[in-house]
Amino acid sequence: MALIIDYLVQGGQMLLILLLAPLLTGWVRTLKARLLRRRGPSLLQPYRDLIKLLRKEVVLAESASWLFRVAPYLIFAALWVAASLVPTFAGGLLFNWTADLIAIVALLGTARFFLALAGLDVGTSFGGIGSSREMMIASLAEPAMLMMVFTLSLLAGTTQLSAVAHFMLTAEVGLRVSLALALLALMMVAIAENARIPVDNPATHLELTMVHEAMVLEYSGRHLALIELAASLKLLLYLSLLACIFTPWGMAAAGDGWSAYLFGAAAYLAKLALGGFLLALFETSIAKMRVFRVDQFLSAALMLGLLGALLLFVSRSL
Amino acid sequence: MPFLFSLSMALLAVGVYAMTAARRAGCSRRVYSATLALSTVVLSAALAHLLTAPAPATLTLPIGLPWLGAHFRLDALSAFFLIVVNLGAAVASLFALGYGQHEQAPERVLPFYPAFLAGMNLVVLADDAFTFLFSWEFMSLSSWALVMAHHRESANVRAGYLYLVMACFGTLALLLAFGLLAGPQGGYDFATIRAGQTSPGLAAVVLLLALLGAGSKAGLVPLHVWLPLAHPAAPSHVSALMSGVMTKVAVYGFIRIVFDLLGEPVAWWWGGLVLALGGISAVLGVLYALMQHDLKRLLAYHTVENIGIIFIGLGLALTFQANQMYASAALALTAALFHVLNHSLFKSLLFLGTGAVLTATGERDMERLGGLIHPMPWTALAFLIGAAAISALPPLNGFVSEWLTFQAILLTPELPQWLLKFLAPAVGALLALSAALAAACFVKAFGITFLGRPRSPAAAQARETDRYSLSALFILAALCLLAGILPGLVVDGLAPVVGLLNGGAQLTAQHSQPWLTLAPVTEVKSSYNGLLVLLFMALSGVLAAVLIHRLASAAARRGPAWDCGFPDASPMTQYTAGSFAQPIRRVFGSVVFQARERVTMPPPGDGRPAKLEVKMRDPVWDAGYAPIAAAVIAVSTRFNHLQYLTIRRYLSLVFGALVLLLLGMALWR
C-alpha cells in the first residue's frame, strides 16, 4: 500500500511539472511584456499554442531523415526524465536514487545532442549555424555546470540531489563564499542553456541573433509542439534546481504526509513565480551579447565554479 | 594455460598459411573465419577464468633465452585484457569477412593480421621481460606492416616511418625500465621482480620510463604524434584494432609495470604526474579532433582523449594508494578499467562504421560526404549509437565510466598534499571540458557525414554495406547499450582485477543493489541506475508518441525545406565540417593552435572566387619534435665530417681514443 502511494506521488510530481512548464513560460512572457509597458499575452497562451500545434499536420523537408522525426520524442523524453528527477515539492521520492546531479547534467547533454543533430539533418545553413553555436555554448556551459556540481557535492558530501537539498536545510552550511560562487555560476549557466537574453533571444527569428531557434527552424506541427514543451521543461528544470538547492525551505521530506506535500507545493509555486519574475526583470534590463562574447561570459562562469571548488578544497583543511 | 598459448600459436599458423595462399580466391574468407573462431575461443576461456576466479595459471617453456626460458601467466589482469583484445579481434574479423573482399592487396594484409593478433595476446600473457618485449616488438612490427599495406601513397609511407621511430623509442624506454627492475642479478622473470624490492629513486625512474614507453604506444600527449598518422593509414578493421585494442595493450603494460611489478607507490607525486598528463591529453586530444575533417584522423585524435581519461583514473589510483586510501583507489581503478572496456567497444564501432562508409563511397573526407543516412540507414544507426556512447550520454556505457571517474575525483579532498588539492579540481574541470567538447566533435562527425544532403557524387551513389559488417557493428552497439544499463555486473566482473592491483581492497559487490543500481561508495550515497533511466526515457517517449498520434494528429507530408523562405538547391550551401567547428576553433583554437582565418575577397565585378584560409600550428610538434629533429640533423651534419677525414686524422682518432681509455682506467683505479 505504501509503495502504491509512493508511485502515485512520484507520478504526480512528473505530471505536475509537465503541466506547470507552459504556465511558467507564459508567466515570464507576460511579465516581460508588462515591464515593457505592453499588455502582453494571456498566461494560458502557451497552452493554446501547444494545442494548436499538436493538431496541425507536419511538413517534412524532402531531405529530412528518420532521425528528424524521432528526435523530438527523444529530446522530450530526456528532458522530462531529467526534470522529474529534480525535487520540487518533496525530496527523497521513490526514484530519486536513479540519477544524481551528474546524470541530470548528462541527460541535458543527451537532449542537446539530438537537437543539434536535428538541426543538421535537413542540410540548410540555418540549421548549421544553430547547431555549431549551440555546441560552442555547450562546450563551456556544461563544464561550468559540472564545476558547480563539484562544489555542491564537496559541501554536501554526495551528488544525490535530495541529499543535497536536505543538507542545505540543516544549519551546518553557514554562509559560504563557495555557495555564492556556485549560485552565480548556476544562474549564468541557466541563462545560457535556456537561450535567454543576453546569450540568445527566445523571441527572434533573425539568423544573426538566434541559436536555439535556428536549430528548430524546419520543425512544424506536433514535432514543434514537443520541442517547445521540452524547452519550457528545461526552463522549469533550471528554476527548480535553483530553488531546490539554494532556497530549499518549505520542501517536504519523503513520507511526510499530504499537508506537508501541499505546503511544499505552495512553496514551490511561490519560488517558481519569484524566479520567473527575476528572470523577466533581468532580461528586460540588459541587451543581448555578440555571439563571440558568450564564450567570455561562460568562461567567467567556469572560472567562478572552479574558484568555488578550489576554495572548498582549501577550507576543508583549515 | 597451455591451451591459451597453443591458441596464440594457432593464430601464427594462420598467418603463415595466409602468406602462402593470399592470392587465391576465398583465402580472405578462410583467414578471417579462422581468426574469428580462435578469438572467440580465447575470449570465452578468459571470461571463464575471470568470472570463476581461480588462482593464476602459469606456463614455462624452454624457448627464448637459454637461462631464462619463456614464462606465461594468466591472472585476473591478463584475463581482463585478453577479453578486451579478443572481443575487439573477433568483431573486427567478423567485419573483415565482408570488408576484406574489397581489399586491393590482400597479400600485404592477410599474413600480418593474425600475427598482429597473436602478438597482442602474447604480450598480455607474458610473465617475463624478454617474452614481454619480444611480443611487444612483434606486435609493433606486424602492425607496421599493416600500416604500410597501401604503400603507394606517400602519406602512408611517412606515417609508417614515424610509427617505426616512435615504436623503437617506446621499446627502448621499456627495455631500460625492465633492466632497472631486474637489477644487477638479472632476474628478468616477473615473479623474481615482484618478490624483490626497488629503491625509491630507481622506482621513480622506472615509472618515468614506463610512462614514456607505454605512453607512447597508448598515445599520451606529447608522445601521440604518430597515432593520427598511422591509425588512419591501415585498413579499417586494422585501424579499429590499433585504436581500440593496441592502445589498451599499452595501458596493460603500464598497469603491469607500475601497479604490479613496482608494488606500493612510494611517492605521491607519481600519481600527480600521471593525473596531469592524463588531463592535458584529454583536452588536447579532443581539440585536435575537432579541427579534423578526415573521419579516421578525427577518431584517432579522439583516442588520445580517451587514453587521457584512462590515465586520469590511473593517476588518481596511484595518489590514493600512496596515501593508503585503498577504498578510493579501488573506485579510481574501477573507473579506469571500465573506460578501457568501453573505449575498446565504441572506438572499434566507430572505426568499423568509418570502414563501411569508406567502402560505400570511397571517401574518408567529411567535406565530400553527407546525406548517407538515406542509403545506409543501419550503418547510420550503429554509428549514432557509437557517437552517443563516446559522448558520455546516458543510458549508454560511456557515461558510466565518466560518472565513476567524477566520483573518484570527488574523493580527492581527503588527500593531504597541497599540490594535489589544487591539481584535482583543475583536472576535474579539464575532464568536464573534454566531455563537452567530445559531444561537439561527434555531433560534427555524425551530422556532417550522415545527415544533410550529399556533397559529392560519391556520397549520392552510396549503398548499404554487407551483412557481416552490419552484424559486427550491431554486436558492438548492443554491447555498448548493455554495459550502460547493467554497469553493476561489469563492476563486479572487474572486482578481482581491482583486488589484484590494490592489495586486496575492492568495491562493494554491486549485484545485490536494488534494481541493479550502481552505488560504488555507500557512505557517499551517490548512485546511478542506467536501466531505469533507459526505461523512463523509453516509456516517456513512447507514451508521448502514442498519445499524440491517437489524440492529436499523425499526418505528415513532404515539401521543400523552409530555410526561412530562401531555400537553395545547391548542397554547397549547407554547413561543412570546417564551418561547424568554426566557433569552437575561434574560442579554443586561437589560443591552443594559434588558429587564424583570412578572407580574400576580390572586388565587385571580378569573377574570381573568394578565398578563406585557415592557418593552424601544432603546438606539440613545434615545441617538441621540430627542435629535436633539427638538433639531430644538425648534430649528424657535424658528424658527417668524420666520413671524409685523411688517413692521418683517422689514426690520430684511434690513438686519442686509446689514450683516453687508458687515462680513465688509471683514474678509476
Added chain:
Amino acid sequence: MHDLGFDIAHLLAGGMVVVSLSLLYQDRLYALINGFALHSLVLTLAVGWQAYIQDAHHLYVTAGIALVFKTLAIPAALHRIVQRLGIHRTLEVVGGVGRNMLAGTALVALAILVMLPVTATANALAREDLAFALAVVLLGLLLMVTRQNAVGLVIGFMSLENGLVLAAAGARGMPLAVEISVAFSVLIALIVIGIFLFRIRERFDSVDMQAMDAFREERRR
C-alpha cells in the same frame, strides 16, 4: 568555525576577490570605475565587520575613510577626469579576457597555496583573510599589467591598495596614524596622476600607452 562572524567575514573577503576578478573582465571604462567603487564598498563592509567582531574602534575610522574617499570621492573624480579628457570608452585588454580570467584564477590558487601553509599557527579567520588579501593584491597587479590605458593602471593600483588594507584589517587592525598617512599619500598620488594625465593628453593627444611607446628615444624594432 561556523559561527556567523566568521561566515560573514569570509563572505566579504571572498566577495572582494570575486569583484577583483570581475574587474579583469571589464573592458569599458565606466564599468571599470564603477567596479572599483563596488570593490571599495565591499572593503568598507569587510573592514567595518572586522571592527565589529574585533571590537577595534579605530577600524571604524578606516572603514569610514574607505567609504568616503575610495567609494565616493575617487570614482567621482575619475569619472570627471574621463569626461574631461574624452578618453575612448573601451579599453584595450592585453592578452584576451579568457586568458586573463584563467591567469586570475591561477593567481588566487597561488595566493592560497602560499599563505595557508605559512600561517599555520594563526587562527582560521586571520589565515583566510590574509590569503584572500594576497589574492586581491596579486589580482590588482595583474590588472595593472594587462591594461594599456593609464586610467586602467590607476584603478589596478588602487585595488592593490585595497587588498593591503584588507590584510592589515584582518591582522588585528593597524594604528590610525598609519591609515591617515596612507590615505593622504593615495590622494596626493591621485592628484599627481591626474595632472600627469592632463599634461600627457595635451602633448600627445592621447593617453594610450602603446601610442606613447612610439615616442621613446631608443626605438625598439
